[in-house]
Amino acid sequence: MQTTPTQAEVKEVFIVPRWAGAPHDDWYPWLGNQLRAVAAEDGIEYRIHTLTMPAWDLPIIGQAVEYLQQVLPPEKLNQDIILVGHSVGCLAILHYLANVSKANPAAKQVGGVLCVAGWFSVDSPWQDIQNWMDAPIDFEAARSLIPTDKMIVLLSDDDPYTSGYQDNERLWVERLHSQVSILPGRQHFSAQLDFDVRDAVRDLAGATSALAPT
DSSP states (O other), X not given: OOOOOOOOEEEEEEEEOOXXXXXXXXXXXXXXXXXXXXXHHHTEEEEEEEOOOXXXXXXXXXXXXXXXXXXXXXXXXXXXXXXXXXXXXXXHHHHHHHHHHHHOTTOOOOSEEEEEXXXXXXXXXXXXXXXHHHSOOOHHHHHTXXXXXXXXXXXXXXXXXXXXXXXXXXXXXXXXXXXXEXXXXXXXXXXXXXXXXXXXXXXXXXXXXXTSOO
């Protein structure tokens, strides 16, 4: 008897770049290619959306949140959506989720959030970054849209912008119950490839092969 092939599960991956970052920068194109390359192995169809954030040379919180709400309106949130932030992109995601949660109590949880080189403070902030550092975030509201075990944070032990990575780690755990990994020698995760980033996304997507050797 002929069997019908199992249809791949679809996961929508939205990448919010770093300060002044664009879709072609850093590991963003590589990540998309890598996820597509392991899609058959994972049994998942990864649909990658690397966002062109508005005025991202000098990011403004309100504009970022408004844009994310246009791209991902509350009624479209579900467990098949994975949010990936890099640096300030992590804070943009948290502000967005907090706003959505407070304004839309019936909003569904996303599938997971990955924050790469995420920070709550930097060593030598200029005014535009200070604005992000000072802006309050309702962490409880943001956390309500993230499943308990689906908040992953990757930090480096030599990030040139946040030497106090231990404090950042503590805050990610306290504020958002995050699973934090401190990786050696990644600086600000600006390289063009990073397998830990790839496999964190696969983990959030529920890929059973994510921990298999490559």
